[in-house]
Amino acid sequence: QVQPVESGGGLVQAGGSLTLSCVVPALPFRDLTMGWFRQAPGKERGFVAAISRTYGSTNYDNSVKGRFTISKDNANNRVLLEMNSLKSEDTAVYYCAIKSEGSPYDTLGYEYWGQGTQVTVSS
Numbered sequence: 001q002v003q004p005v006e007s008g009g010g011l012v013q014a015g016g017s018l019t020l021s022c023v024v025p026a027l028p029f030r031d032l033t034m035g036w037f038r039q040a041p042g043k044e045r046g047f048v049a050a051i052s053r054t055y056g057s058t059n060y061d062n063s064v065k066g067r068f069t070i071s072k073d074n075a076n077n078r079v080l081l082e083m084n085s086l087k088s089e090d091t092a093v094y095y096c097a098i099k100s101e102g103s104p105y106d107t108l109g110y111e112y113w114g115q116g117t118q119v120t121v122s123s
Helices: none
Strands: 005-007 010-013 018-023 033-039 046-052 058-060 068-073 078-083 092-099 117-122
Touching: 005 092, 018 033, 018 092, 018 117, 033 068, 033 078, 046 068, 046 078, 058 068
Parallel strands: 010 117
Antiparallel strands: 005 018, 018 078, 033 046, 033 092, 046 058, 068 078, 092 117
16 A cells, blocks of 8 residues: 655644655656645644655645745655744644646645644744
């Protein structure tokens, strides 16, 4: 079964930092787009950030620009999400997802999803 595996969630105070990690299955595609999404209680799941495994191009939701950084570790098949200046509204379950077609600028079309990791920001 193709499933990314997230880790790194937890409880952090507002203004603090946290880094999420996702191990991505080694798939034989020319390129993969790896993304992070989040779902807060009572809300729909929404896009956070994405990166191209081959080209390194990135895309961010406006709500996290300047605070979150997505990066890739191709040697270890990982995608990371460094989260700084966390706010209470960042509290959510964070999901890692991958797709074999489309760019990081297209927030749709993700094929494989992880189980999610909880991030809680206390104010």
